[in-house]
Amino acid sequence: MSNRGFIRLVRFLRHGSGPRAVRPVAFAGRFASALPAIRAPAMGWGWALLLAVLPACPASAAVTADDPRYQQARAAAETLYRDSEFEQVLESCREAPPVAEDLPYRLICLIADENRPDITIPALFHIHVDALGQGKADLAAQALSVAAWRQSEAGDIRGAFGTYERALAMGDRLSPAVLNDITLNTGGLYVMYGDPEYVAKGVELQQLAITRLQEMKKADPANTSLDFDISLAQHNIGVAHALHLDDYALALEWFDRVDRGNGEFIRSALVFSALSALQLGRLEDSRRYLAQSHAAPRSRATPSRYLRCYQELVKLGLDGHAELAPCRDLDERDPLQVKLDLAKRMTVLEQPEWRMAGLEAMHRLFIRTLEAQLKQGSIHAASRAELNRLQVEAKLQDELVEKERALKQMEQQRLMSLRLLAGALVAILLLVLLVILLRLRQDRKLARHFHTMSLQDGLTGLHNRRYFEQHIETELERLHRAGPAERGHVLALCLVDIDHFKRINDTHGHAAGDTVLVEAARRLRATLRDSDMVVRWGGEEFLLATRVKDRAQVGCVIERVRRAFADQPMQLPDGTALDVTCTIGAIVLPATTGSAAPVARDRLLQLADAALYLGKEQRDCWICIEDVTDPDVLAQDVDGALVRFEAEGRLRLARGPGQPTGYDHADSAGHCADAADTGPR
Missing domain, CATH: 3.30.70.270 (Reverse transcriptase/Diguanylate cyclase domain)
Structure with missing residues (x-):
């Protein structure tokens, strides 16, 4: 998958983990989805197109999905895909062509074939149809996202926006991760091919992605892939400010946030940091960034000759001399925005040979691409895609808010019901206890009363x-x-x-x-x-x-x-x-x-x-x-x-009466001397 001028991230997750391919270049498009094994309907024309890419095997070598040779080749393709060894992935795909129902393997083989967009793009649309037939919305949207990016690489910007528009229209059926990835890639096209308004919208989408990723990181600190994704989005925002908005100071701030331990696109971040520092007149910083970019590891995933041209432009600005060859030797498949930016920078240089090379490149671009017509079509398509995205996003947000409100109301009602039930049970229990206590008290009182009545004379109050x-x-x-x-x-x-x-x-x-x-x-x-x-x-x-x-x-x-x-x-x-x-x-x-x-x-x-x-x-x-x-x-x-x-x-x-012993008549109260028994009864 050729995407010169972009850093492109594609992840396939099967059973919780899977291969990752990274394309470190100027800007990043991101794709992610969970791709379980899916049974597809019978082979269609799109599947035949994919097989056309893969030379047919002899009849004696035909294998099925359950064949150990097929499983071995498939596992090898996944391992090689993780290491971005796309040529070897294609060898595995030719050795054991994916069967129709093995959609994840089919998608890996299509992504690995970077040089035949006229064949792979229709095949991707066919995977989209097969996945929809099986009710696999995430996988169907993933196929559209890859196809749209492949269309943008081929120069079909209007078609790319249209394909993204179809993917966004599935928003209410997609998982948050897939919908977020499609939104990010749409934002990437805004930055690459839109006017300043749409570039700003693309930056806004990238910042929103960073916020979501950071929230996910808080919930899952051990997920290192989130750190990679955050650095990727920060890099993309820096590129947008450096190449499209001409805000080099802000570009440097974003590039400085990129994780220096990320070997896939740190070289790109350093090259554009050197360019931004040069534009700001911070020559020592520019020289330092440039030296670090030369020492940084090259990406194994994607050739990056265009970065050599930017390095030479920075060196020319610092030392007054540089090699022109890397800027003449650009790949025809590099994105238009990269070639156009380089041509514009070269045409304003003082050195005649550099200026002439820039004018020649500009001439080729205008002749071959008709920039004005491309811009007009792109902006129109971007407007429709943005409108659709906003509608889907608003719908999803409304549904999310409504669901959250409904859940909160249900929870509140449940808690209220539980409180009322608990209150009623407590009240009933207290009432029962009160009745029992009152009854016991009344019974005791009546028992005491009856006992007293049974032992006491009612008239005199004496015992009976x-x-x-x-x-x-x-x-x-x-x-x-x-x-x-x-x-x-x-x-x-x-x-x-x-x-x-x-x-x-x-x-x-x-x-x-x-x-x-x-x-x-x-x-x-x-x-x-x-x-x-x-x-x-x-x-x-x-x-x-x-x-x-x-x-x-x-x-x-x-x-x-x-x-x-x-x-x-x-x-x-x-x-x-x-x-x-x-x-x-x-x-x-x-x-x-x-x-x-x-x-x-x-x-x-x-x-x-x-x-x-x-x-x-x-x-x-x-x-x-x-x-x-x-x-x-x-x-x-x-x-x-x-x-x-x-x-x-x-x-x-x-x-x-008489005078018994001890009786004293002089005692007016009639008491006998010490007659009473004072001992305890």
Whole structure:
């Protein structure tokens, strides 16, 4: 592929990597695509044209795509293609001509044949058709791009722009890499054959390419091919400023950015740097660049005799003498823009022989190419290609923006849905937890309430009979297991009955009776300790269970309870002051002195009730069974027999009011001296 005057990059990537051919000359066109193996339709006329380039093999040597010889030749062609050994690539293609369905191999063979554009260009169009038939848009566009560049080399600039226009029209079906490459090559033609406006557009496309490549480099730092591509675009921008825009200072800036380690086109960058420095009057810089260009490696990919002409022009400007032969020995296939630039530079020189050589070259160009007509046709074609490119680019940008917007909206909607769902789930969970907690709290509250109601008297607020039955066994067990520190302590069970309560109800009403019961409960609680058990036993009866230090003090406690009623009248709702008294029957536990043997709860209550019954004969008094000296009494019927058992000495009773041991009448509050059990319950 002859492209004198350009640096041309062609890459084929198969399974992630592939051959690369580089053409280091004045300006670079770039092609890249992924070319997988593709099955094409039956052979057509374009494929026959390609075979016409490759001499037919003998029938005995015919091979198929699965033949090891074919695979070996194909692999050799790819390796040689990477090394830009195009003549040897053609030898492999002649040895094993590519089969119709092997599109990548066909394209390699066509690119390697640089000297027959009249045959290779139609064959490239045929590959384009075959690839479209297989739905391979990238490969089809790649074939058009190579064909367009080959047309520009052959001088068919209008045809080249038309072919690029066809490739750009496929933009919405192409991968970003292929579309970017076609855009870059279109920009290259703008620079080569356009007016200043289109040259500027070409530079703009190259700068856009650099920006995209640098972004790709950030995403893939290990991709060294991106460094090559960036340097290539920087070189191209420098050439555009040096050869077309005459901005040599800016050209030098771009050439200085080119990676000096890139051996394929560093020599070209140095030659044009020397030319730009000379035009700026920076002679020492120009001389330095020129020396470096002579020392730089020559490209193995493309002959570069035109660079020798530029080197001699720079030397002529620096030293006043140079060789004219390299400038006379240009290749006929060098791009028009290179030959025209060299001819113009030579015609303005002072040296007659150089000026004459330039005029002769200019004369040949005008006669053979009709520059004005070529410019006019090129500009027209460039305008159509630019319009198409802009339309495709705008369409792609709009689609990209629309897709990004749609994706963002979908993502936002998805996130919003997730947030709403998460919020709803959290709200539902919190609501369920709240309901459960409220239900549990209500259940606990109701349970406590029901439990309290089941153990508490609703009128007086005292514990009830059920509470007593649940807790008295604990008290009796504690008394039975009393340790040394609690030896001598006793438990007094007292039944308290309000005297003449029926008469209070009958005389003052049941409300007055309720008031008396409530007040009686209050006075009992005020008289006893918090640890003592105060129970409403039923009707006007109350049951007390209190621990006392010793038996001698029990009477003091009982008397204190009696006086809590008798000493102060009770106020009825109507303001009436009512004297209320009570009778108390009690028993002291252990019931038998010197024995802590347990006695049944019901039996103890029967004994206390018998003492109460005996006290009711007098009222406003108390009777306490202090001691049972005969244990047999505990098993006998005691109703009405307490006095007899006392006379027989089988038990001992204490009575009050009186002056039992430890009781002090001078105590206005009615307290016994040290009678209460202050030990822990």
